[in-house]
Amino acid sequence: MMRHALLWLALCLIPATAIAQAIQPLPFRDRAEEVRFQRLSAELRCPMCQNETLADSNAPIAHDLRRQVFEMMQAGKSDDEIKAYLVARYSQFVLYQPPVEPSTWLLWFGPAVLLVVGGVVVAVQVRRRARQAPAAPPANDTGDDW
Amino acid sequence: MSRLLPLFGFLLLVALFGFGIWWNTGHDPHDIASPLIDQPAPAFALPVLGEPERTIDKASLLGRPYLLNVFASWCIECVHEHPILMTRAKELGVPLVGFNYKDEPADATAWLAKHGNPFDTIVADRDGRAGIDFGVYAAPETFLIDAKGVIRYKRIGPITPDVLDNEIRPAIAALAKESP
Numbered sequence: 001m002m003r004h005a006l007l008w009l010a011l012c013l014i015p016a017t018a019i020a021q022a023i024q025p026l027p028f029r030d031r032a033e034e035v036r037f038q039r040l041s042a043e044l045r046c047p048m049c050q051n052e053t054l055a056d057s058n059a060p061i062a063h064d065l066r067r068q069v070f071e072m073m074q075a076g077k078s079d080d081e082i083k084a085y086l087v088a089r090y091s092q093f094v095l096y097q098p099p100v101e102p103s104t105w106l107l108w109f110g111p112a113v114l115l116v117v118g119g120v121v122v123a124v125q126v127r128r129r130a131r132q133a134p135a136a137p138p139a140n141d142t143g144d145d146w
Numbered sequence: 147m148s149r150l151l152p153l154f155g156f157l158l159l160v161a162l163f164g165f166g167i168w169w170n171t172g173h174d175p176h177d178i179a180s181p182l183i184d185q186p187a188p189a190f191a192l193p194v195l196g197e198p199e200r201t202i203d204k205a206s207l208l209g210r211p212y213l214l215n216v217f218a219s220w221c222i223e224c225v226h227e228h229p230i231l232m233t234r235a236k237e238l239g240v241p242l243v244g245f246n247y248k249d250e251p252a253d254a255t256a257w258l259a260k261h262g263n264p265f266d267t268i269v270a271d272r273d274g275r276a277g278i279d280f281g282v283y284a285a286p287e288t289f290l291i292d293a294k295g296v297i298r299y300k301r302i303g304p305i306t307p308d309v310l311d312n313e314i315r316p317a318i319a320a321l322a323k324e325s326p
Contacts, residue, residue, distance in 0.1 A: 047283040050175060060248065061283040064274045089281040091181045 026070050040079055045094050180281050180300045187297050188279035192269035195246050195254055202269050211321050212241040214289040218249040219257035221285040227304035231264040238318055244268035247277050247285050290317050
């Protein structure tokens with residue numbers, strides 16, 4: 001019984017070790033710095049394994065870039081300065097949240113535009129049907145169309 | 147007319163998804179346009195592979211265009227790229243500088259002994275810091291740097307005969323034309 005419980009406990013801990021291995025231990029000064037690092041590296045994209053964040057990726061370049069981000073934080077750089085540093089080398093591709101500018105307008109506002117267009121189409125249809133409905137003779141409608 | 151509306155909607159979706167498939171098969175998602183094109187190459191000072199006491203920096207390579215080829219002994223694609231560097235790099239008429247990326251010098255030397263050494267010079271970036279400045283994220287990558295030290299072209303991934311003939315050679319020819 002006890003052995004079973006231990007086995008289950010060990011199995012439950014497997015994912016935890018996987019997470020711990022993906023992120024190299026860095027000598028953070030305090031908890032706040034660690035939280036800032038985790039948040040920042042989760043906003044940055046690994047250029048190698050493109051659907052992973054810097055925080056998640058185990059690619060060598062993600063390892064190096066995490067080290068770089070950490071060192072820049074230690075050197076007192078702001079989040080924006082660190083992002084600008086990476087964008088200058090790896091392009092805006094590394095940002096999971098690209099800035100709002102003409103080349104990203106479609107990305108940022110496209111969904112809202114689609115929603116508005118869809119809303120207009122629906123509104124027009126509903127109005128047209130509402131106008132047509134009274135014209136149809138309701139008296140004959142017995143529901144026995146079959 | 148209103149009867150055909152669903153069909154139009156369907157065709158619109160087919161067109162949208164078709165475009166998605168076409169667009170995704172037509173380009174390599176790993177080919178991220180480098181923001182460093184037409185920018186001065188980052189300053190670097192790196193030891194020569196096999197001669198750690200000798201350093202090569204950006205300034206010492208100025209004056210004529212060169213190709214900077216990022217390679218490593220752990221890099222599988224580099225093995226595929228290597229034959230074309232061995233046989234055809236000389237005909238390009240510019241020096242080929244090797245950029246040994248995140249590699250053990252002994253491993254790199256053994257790799258070159260096995261596959262041949264097409265490079266005129268090789269600098270070693272063991273910890274990958276100079277590589278970050280160049281925006282390197284995987285090997286092989288190749289940069290064309292002009293006589294003034296400006297990055298003019300970048301290839302991510304192995305050089306194929308097609309890339310050599312249709313991209314690198316014209317880029318070098320264009321450089322030769324602007325500074326006779």
